[in-house]
Structure formats: structure tokens, C-alpha cells
Amino acid sequence: MNFLSKRRRHAAARPLLLLLALLVVGVGYSVVSPQQTSADTxxxxxxxxxxxxxxxxxxxxxxxxxxxxxxxxxxxxxxxxxxxxxxxxxxxxxxxxxxxxxxxxxxxxxxxxxxxxxxxxxxGAGVESPKESQYSPEGLSAEEIARGGALFRANCSACHGIVGGGGALPGGKYAPSLLETANIHVWEAMRTGPQQMPVFSKDVISDDDAREIIGYLNEAHSQPTFGGLGMGENGPVSEGFWVFIFGIGGLALIATWIAKKGARAR
Ligand code: HEC
Ligand code: HEC
Structure with missing residues (x-):
């Protein structure tokens, strides 16, 4: 205190005080002012x-x-x-x-x-884009996914095919394949009915139903894996190749081994 009062009349005191006051006001304003102003802009x-x-x-x-x-x-x-x-x-x-x-x-x-x-x-407002919790199939049980399958067959498969592979419609139109469609777009297509597709409102397909249908499509379109080595997932050719190398090759090795150690060699 003594230090301050001694320098009260120093030439720099006034400008310094002014700076300090400005700083306090500035910081105070940014704390007090509603955050909304930046959100609004x-x-x-x-x-x-x-x-x-x-x-x-x-x-x-x-x-x-x-x-x-x-x-x-x-x-x-x-x-x-x-x-x-x-x-x-x-x-x-x-x-x-x-x-x-x-x-x-x-x-x-x-x-x-x-x-x-x-x-x-x-x-003017309309159907809002969904939140992730509305279209994410995360956490659905096998039972609910099966229900989604039943809903899909009842409401969608007439145009999109049993597993959503797509299908032709009259007049050069078609229901596209849903194999690559993002989950959010499946939800939005149901609720907004683009072009020849009917609108499926909440009364027809509830939010839970919508998630189950999305869950079914995800399940139907994920690559089935049957365990074991994928072998590049290239089908019979690569599988045949592996059988040839390790199967026939292995048998040849065993045959040579037997021949070497066998009774006749002795
Ligand atoms: C009367 C036939 C019809 C029915 C029933 C139908 N759709 Fe469609 N759907 C279409 C057509 C036609 C389009 C293409 C619209 C476009 O391209 O704008 C389409 C587009 C879509 C798309 C956009 C695909 C993409 O990749 O862009 C999705 C997703 C979809 N449908 C899901 C569904 C689901 C889920 C149901 C059942 C709840 C359903 N549809 C029922 C005819 C149908
Ligand atoms: C060459 C003309 C053309 C241009 C350019 C165009 N649109 Fe469209 N749009 C259409 C037509 C035609 C339809 C109706 C398709 C149908 O349902 O058969 C449509 C439909 C739509 C719909 C669906 C309306 C509904 O009822 O749900 C939206 C949303 C839309 N357009 C947004 C846009 C936006 C955003 C742009 C610019 C980035 C755009 N369009 C540019 C011709 C156009």
C-alpha cells in the first residue's frame, strides 16, 4: 500500500490507472455479456x-x-x-x-x-434432420433387427427388393439399391418421400420402427464372415489356390518325408 500511495502522483499513474480500468471493464464485459451474441452472428x-x-x-x-x-x-x-x-x-x-x-x-x-x-x-419449418440417436442402430437387439426385417418386407420391399437391392418401376423410374445408403439418408428418405417414394410419417413408421429398419439394412448389407481365414475374400479362385499350395504342397512334403524315413530307405 505504501508503495502505491507513494507513487500516486507519479506522471505515469493516471494513464496506468486508465489502462487498468479499461482492462477490468473489458474482461468484465466478456464474462457478463451473453454468449448468445456470438451464436447469433x-x-x-x-x-x-x-x-x-x-x-x-x-x-x-x-x-x-x-x-x-x-x-x-x-x-x-x-x-x-x-x-x-x-x-x-x-x-x-x-x-x-x-x-x-x-x-x-x-x-x-x-x-x-x-x-x-x-x-x-x-x-418455413418442416421435418428436421434427425439426431444420431434417432437413426443409429447402435444397441438394437437381434429381435428388434428381425422386427426391422419384417417391417422392411411389409413396407419397402415391393419397390426396393427383399434385401434392398433395388428394383425397376414403370416409366424409366427405379427404386435405388440401399446397399450403400448412409443411415441418416434412410431415415430422411422415409420421412420426406423423395420423388416416387411415398412419405412414411411417424404414424405409419414410428421412430423405433425406423431405427429397426435401419438396423435390418445394416445387418443385411454387412459382409457375412464365416470365421477362419478370409483368404482375401476373393472367392473360389483364391481358395483353390490356397488348397493347391498348402494341400497338395503339404501332401508332397509328407510323401517325401515318408519316403526318406520309410522302411525302404533303410
Ligand atoms: C412405391 C415404391 C417405394 C416404396 C414402397 C419405398 N420406396 Fe424408397 N424409394 C423409391 C424411389 C422411387 C426412390 C428414388 C427417389 C429419388 O431418387 O429421389 C427411393 C429412394 C429411397 C432411398 C434413397 C436411397 C439412396 O441411396 O439415395 C432410401 C434410403 C429409401 N428409398 C428407403 C425406403 C424405405 C426404408 C422404405 C420403406 C419404409 C421405402 N424406401 C419404400 C420407391 C419406394
Ligand atoms: C435444374 C433444376 C433444379 C435445380 C438447379 C435445383 N433443383 Fe431442387 N428440385 C428440382 C426438381 C424438378 C425437384 C422435384 C423432384 C421430384 O420430386 O420429382 C426438386 C426437388 C428439391 C427438393 C425436395 C423438395 C421436397 O418436396 O421435399 C429440395 C429440398 C431441393 N430440390 C433443393 C434444392 C437445392 C438446395 C438446390 C440448389 C443446391 C436445388 N434444389 C437445385 C429441380 C432443381
Whole structure:
């Protein structure tokens, strides 16, 4: 204290005090001020980014305000699940008119897809993209997966085939194979019904049912392994090769050994 009071009148005291006061106010403000301000600006930045993308690559077909044109439907109230499904599977932006808009390598990063979804949902909310707990088949019992299989056969296999291998539909259309489809997109397809596919609402396929169906598809599409050596999983040729080398080769070795140690050698 003595030290401070002695230097109270020092020439540098006032500016130093001012600096200290500013520091206290600055730190105090950053602690007290609501964290939301930064979240809000992130949010509006995301919407702005989505708007810029939309105006360039979507508005020609869907209209500058998503109202729809002769080239594409209105997007008002479609929901983030539909935007994510359409853009993250590369269906959108559609390239040219054809019987069915196919899935392609997606044009945008996950961040850009989220930005588009955020912007489009400013016109009206719809079915939201699911949380992982809604589509992850993690922790399902064998019984529940079997139930998923029954649900799939009852609701989906008419178009997609018994194990989801895909199938043709009239008019040059087709139900695609589900072998490679990401779990989140299976969920979103059910809830949003893209193109010729019907919408399966919560009343028809509950959230639990949806997870079970996803669990079944995962199970049906995982490579069956029957134990033992995989031998490169290349089928009969590599298996035959192994039998030849180790089987015949081994027998030849044993035969030579017997011949050497055998009675006649003595
Ligand atoms: C060449 C025209 C064209 C362009 C460009 C285009 N779309 Fe589409 N979009 C369509 C058509 C046509 C459909 C309807 C497909 C159907 O259901 O048969 C559609 C459907 C959609 C749907 C589904 C709507 C629903 O009811 O669920 C979404 C979401 C969508 N588009 C988003 C986008 C976004 C985002 C972009 C830009 C990245 C984009 N589209 C660019 C033509 C286009
Ligand atoms: C009336 C026929 C029909 C039925 C029934 C049907 N789908 Fe589809 N499904 C389609 C068609 C057609 C498409 C292609 C839509 C597109 O490309 O936009 C499709 C697309 C999908 C996709 C997107 C695949 C991908 O890789 O992009 C998934 C996932 C899917 N269906 C799952 C299901 C599930 C699960 C069910 C049952 C709950 C079901 N579908 C029932 C016709 C059907």
C-alpha cells in the first residue's frame, strides 16, 4: 500500500490507472455479456452463406424465394431433412430434366449443406434432420433387427427388393439399391418421400420402427464372415489356390518325408 500511495502522483499513474480500468471493464464485459451474441452472428452468417449458394445454384429452378417455378417445386416448409437428403446425396442441384433425378457425388460440403438448409428453413419449418440417436442402430437387439426385417418386407420391399437391392418401376423410374445408403439418408428418405417414394410419417413408421429398419439394412448389407481365414475374400479362385499350395504342397512334403524315413530307405 505504501508503495502505491507513494507513487500516486507519479506522471505515469493516471494513464496506468486508465489502462487498468479499461482492462477490468473489458474482461468484465466478456464474462457478463451473453454468449448468445456470438451464436447469433454464427447463425446469421450461416443463413447468409446459404442464401448466396441458393441464389447461384438453386434459384433458377426453385425461384429466388423458394416459391417454385415450372422447373422445380416450391421449397417453402420442406424442412432440413429434405434439403439434407437431396443435397447430401447429390440429387440437388439437379443437372437436367430426366425421368428421375439420380444420386450423384455430392457437390457441397456438409457445412454448405447445413447453410442451405438453414436458409431454406427461414421460409418455413418442416421435418428436421434427425439426431444420431434417432437413426443409429447402435444397441438394437437381434429381435428388434428381425422386427426391422419384417417391417422392411411389409413396407419397402415391393419397390426396393427383399434385401434392398433395388428394383425397376414403370416409366424409366427405379427404386435405388440401399446397399450403400448412409443411415441418416434412410431415415430422411422415409420421412420426406423423395420423388416416387411415398412419405412414411411417424404414424405409419414410428421412430423405433425406423431405427429397426435401419438396423435390418445394416445387418443385411454387412459382409457375412464365416470365421477362419478370409483368404482375401476373393472367392473360389483364391481358395483353390490356397488348397493347391498348402494341400497338395503339404501332401508332397509328407510323401517325401515318408519316403526318406520309410522302411525302404533303410
Ligand atoms: C435444374 C433444376 C433444379 C435445380 C438447379 C435445383 N433443383 Fe431442387 N428440385 C428440382 C426438381 C424438378 C425437384 C422435384 C423432384 C421430384 O420430386 O420429382 C426438386 C426437388 C428439391 C427438393 C425436395 C423438395 C421436397 O418436396 O421435399 C429440395 C429440398 C431441393 N430440390 C433443393 C434444392 C437445392 C438446395 C438446390 C440448389 C443446391 C436445388 N434444389 C437445385 C429441380 C432443381
Ligand atoms: C412405391 C415404391 C417405394 C416404396 C414402397 C419405398 N420406396 Fe424408397 N424409394 C423409391 C424411389 C422411387 C426412390 C428414388 C427417389 C429419388 O431418387 O429421389 C427411393 C429412394 C429411397 C432411398 C434413397 C436411397 C439412396 O441411396 O439415395 C432410401 C434410403 C429409401 N428409398 C428407403 C425406403 C424405405 C426404408 C422404405 C420403406 C419404409 C421405402 N424406401 C419404400 C420407391 C419406394
Amino acid at each position: 454464427d447463425m446469421s452468417q450461416q443463413v447468409e452463406e446459404g442464401k448466396a449458394l441458393f441464389n447461384v445454384s438453386c434459384s433458377s429452378c426453385h425461384g429466388l424465394n423458394g416459391e417454385g417455378t415450372t422447373q422445380g417445386p416450391s421449397l417453402i416448409g420442406v424442412g432440413t431433412a429434405s434439403v439434407n437428403f437431396q443435397v447430401a446425396t447429390g440429387r440437388m442441384p439437379a443437372a437436367r430434366p430426366e425421368a428421375q433425378i439420380p444420386a450423384r457425388t455430392p457437390l457441397y460440403s456438409a457445412e454448405q449443406v447445413n447453410a442451405l438448409a438453414a436458409y431454406i428453413s427461414t421460409w
